[in-house]
Amino acid sequence: xxxxxxxxxxxxxxxxxxxxxxxxxxxxxxxxxxxxxxxxxxxxxxxxxxxxxxxxxxxxxxxxxxxxxxxxxxxxxxxxxxxxxxxxxxxxxxxxxxxxxxxxxxxxxxxxxxxxxxxxxxxxxxxxxxxxxxxxxxxxxxxxxxxxxxxxxxxxxxxxxxxxxxxxxxxxxxxxxxxxxxxxx
Amino acid sequence: xxxxxxxxxxxxxxxxxxxxxxxxxxxxxxxxxxxxxxxxxxxxxxxxxxxxxxxxxxxxxxxxxxxxxxxxxxxxxxxxxxxxxxxxxxxxxxxxxxxxxxxxxxxxxxxxxxxxxxxxxxxxxxxxxxxxxxxxxxxxxxxxxxxxxxxxxxxxxxxxxxxxxxxxxxxxxxxxxxxxxxxxxxxxxxxxxxxxxxxxxxxxxxxxxxxxxxxxxxxxxxxxxxxxxxxxxx
Numbered sequence: 001x002x003x004x005x006x007x008x009x010x011x012x013x014x015x016x017x018x019x020x021x022x023x024x025x026x027x028x029x030x031x032x033x034x035x036x037x038x039x040x041x042x043x044x045x046x047x048x049x050x051x052x053x054x055x056x057x058x059x060x061x062x063x064x065x066x067x068x069x070x071x072x073x074x075x076x077x078x079x080x081x082x083x084x085x086x087x088x089x090x091x092x093x094x095x096x097x098x099x100x101x102x103x104x105x106x107x108x109x110x111x112x113x114x115x116x117x118x119x120x121x122x123x124x125x126x127x128x129x130x131x132x133x134x135x136x137x138x139x140x141x142x143x144x145x146x147x148x149x150x151x152x153x154x155x156x157x158x159x160x161x162x163x164x165x166x167x168x169x170x171x172x173x174x175x176x177x178x179x180x181x182x183x184x185x
Numbered sequence: 186x187x188x189x190x191x192x193x194x195x196x197x198x199x200x201x202x203x204x205x206x207x208x209x210x211x212x213x214x215x216x217x218x219x220x221x222x223x224x225x226x227x228x229x230x231x232x233x234x235x236x237x238x239x240x241x242x243x244x245x246x247x248x249x250x251x252x253x254x255x256x257x258x259x260x261x262x263x264x265x266x267x268x269x270x271x272x273x274x275x276x277x278x279x280x281x282x283x284x285x286x287x288x289x290x291x292x293x294x295x296x297x298x299x300x301x302x303x304x305x306x307x308x309x310x311x312x313x314x315x316x317x318x319x320x321x322x323x324x325x326x327x328x329x330x331x332x333x334x335x336x337x338x339x340x341x342x343x344x345x346x347x348x349x350x351x352x353x354x355x356x357x358x359x360x361x362x363x364x365x366x367x368x369x370x371x372x373x374x375x376x377x378x379x380x381x382x383x384x385x386x387x388x389x390x391x392x393x394x395x396x397x398x399x400x401x402x403x404x405x406x407x408x409x410x411x412x413x414x415x416x417x418x419x
Contacts, residue, residue, distance in 0.1 A: 020250075027246045032238045039236050049239055056246045057253055119233045137198070138231050144198065163196040166223070169230075170196075 023060050026072060031056070033139050034076055040135045041084055043124050051087065055080040073140060074150055122172050130165035133158050191216055199223040291377035291384060293343035294363055294395050297350060298382045312338045320349050321415075324366050324392055328414045332362075346371065357402040362411055363395040391417045 034055065038048035058079050059066075066075055123131065136142045136150060144162070148155040186209040194206060199220070210217045239245075314331040317338045321327050337352040341363075349364040365373065373386045373393045384397035385404050394411050396404045 023250055024247055027243050031243050031246055035238045035242060036234060036236055040234060045236075045239070049242065052242065053246065053249055057249060060250045060253065116229070116233055119229060123230065123233060134230075135234060138227065138234050159193075159197040162198065163193050166196040166199075166226075170226070173226075 019063055023063055026059065026063075026076075027056060030073060030076055033073075034080060037077065037135060037139055038080055038084070040123070040131065040139075041080075041128070047087075051080060051083050054083045058083070074146070077136075077140075077150055118173070118176060119169075122169055125172075126165055126168060130161050130168065133161045134165040137162060188216075192219065195220055195223050199227045289372045289374065290343045290346070290363075290365055290393070290395065291372075291374040291386075294361070294384055294397055295377065295379050295382055297341060297343065297363075298361060298397055312336060317349075317351065321364065323347075324349065324364055325418045326364065326392060327416055327418070329416055330414050332410055332414060344371075353407070355398075355402075355407065358399045360396060360398040360402065360404070360407050362407065363393075363397070364415070365393045365395060367391060367393065387412055389415070389417070 031052065035048060035052050038051045038055075039045060042048050042051065055076060059076060066072060123134075126134070133147050133151065133153075136147045137144075142150065144155050144158050147153075147162075148158045151158070153161075186205060191206070191209055194201060194203070206220075210220050312335045314328060317331070317335065318327045320338055320340065332351070332353060334354040335351050336354055336359075337350070339350050340347055341350040342348065343363060343365055346365055346368055348366070351362040351364075353360050353362060365371075371393075373388065373395065375386055375388075377384050378400070381400055382397050383400055383402075383404070384395055385408060386393050386395045387408055389412070392415075394408070394415065396407045396411065398404050398407070
């Protein structure tokens with residue numbers, strides 16, 4: 001009886017250990033991109049960090065539900081989006097529309113040249129329905145189809161939004177160049 | 186492919202590898218330039234999207250997982266401890282209650298009769314008055330005179346009560362005499378029987394005398410003999 005317990009324990013321990021290793025691998029592989037995704041979703045570093053922590057905690061608790069390692073990225077993104085939605089439910093009253101009060105100091109620390117800072121601001125000023133497919137494409141390298149699956153949209157809608165997102169960016173950049181040209185000239 | 190369609194598709198995915206897009210770009214210088222421009226912008230966007238990740242984020246994520254696990258383990262074990270405590274409590278209570286249930290000594294006396302035969306067979310020493318009195322002493326009792334035919338004198342437990350069991354050979358067959366000290370919750374039936382034996386008891390001040398004999402034997406003589414000889418110290 002004791003021998004059996006011992007075996008059970010070692011089995012439990014080794015499966016626990018395997019789960020830990022799996023979790024750590026997941027953290028190492030995805031935490032950076034998941035953080036960036038969260039950041040571009042909410043445009044606030046500390047809120048993004050909170051969401052990422054919550055996301056990985058939930059991921060850990062339901063790690064057994066993740067059967068296919070290839071699906072890990074999409075799985076994490078799904079959890080994160082749900083977490084973000086939950087945050088909105090919780091804090092609806094406290095929130096100001098972030099788009100109105102953008103330009104945070106902490107978003108600008110890394111950006112040296114004017115151009116990149118502008119790009120940063122412009123990306124942030126895209127409405128979320130255009131911004132989200134774009135960041136999925138650029139950060140995770142998702143195809144139109146994958147984005148459509150992730151966001152539960154149809155593929156044509158996704159392609160249209162991607163087109164509009166870039167189109168808006170392009171126009172905004174051109175407008176700025178004109179402004180700058182006028183100011184300089 | 187017209188200009189608008191080309192632009193739409195490049196805007197939607199500048200890294201597209203669709204062959205018709207490539208063909209269109211090869212055929213048209215300005216389309217090629219537009220595509221290049223979009224790819225360059227995409228690279229810049231990618232750079233911009235790569236915001237700095239908090240340095241310790243990965244460690245934090247791993248740490249919070251261990252903390253979560255520990256907390257849940259603690260909660261779980263607290264739950265176990267609570268359960269174990271409850272079980273122990275219930276068991277304790279039940280035992281106490283069971284102990285307090287009144288004990289009917291008659292049945293136990295009958296049960297003892299079943300193996301009285303075995304008991305006598307391995308008693309080697311002859312039983313004399315001193316030996317019986319030595320054993321009775323723990324009940325604060327003694328015999329002033331020996332009863333004839335005592336073969337075995339031994340302590341036994343009727344239910345949880347330590348008693349003295351005497352096995353006596355009489356002309357009417359083997360009889361047993363139990364000396365059972367009084368307990369608050371003890372029931373001593375004045376008469377009891379089963380298929381082979383019957384018994385009668387006398388309630389005395391500090392103890393009960395129970396005499397058990399074969400089914401048809403007359404117990405009155407033995408009851409009288411014991412009652413007249415036993416004395417209790419004050």
